Amino acid sequence: QEQLTESGGGLVQVGGSLRLSCVVSGRKISSDVTGWFRQVPGKAREFVAAITWILGGKYYGDSVKGRFTVSKDSAKNTVYLQMNNLRPEDTAAYSCATGIVRSIYDADQYEHWGQGTQVTVSS
Secondary structure, three states, rough: OEEEEEOOOOEEEEOOOOEEEEEEEEOHHHHHHEEEEEEEEOOOEEEEEEEEOOOEEEEOOOOOOOEEEEEEEEEHEEEEEEOOOOOHHHEEEEEEEEEEEOOOHHHHOOOOOOOOOEEEEEE
């Protein structure tokens, strides 16, 4: 059973940076994608970024392109989300998820989820 643990969230001012980490323990070789999603109360989950474990392909949501970077350390089974130039609208609970997915943008296709970490950007 895969378990995902996020860390690195916190309070940051506009324009600041944070790096989130997602440790995937018990990772199955078949979990070919790890994605980052975010959610604010009352709204649907929003795709942020994703990375494939084997080829290292990277994908980003339109609202974070050019500001966020997803990366991985396969030896540590860890995926990172470097977030730069943060904006108030980036405030959300950020979660990582793994699975075999046909569409990396569809949260419903991911099988395993972490508990999430809160990111708050103050203006």
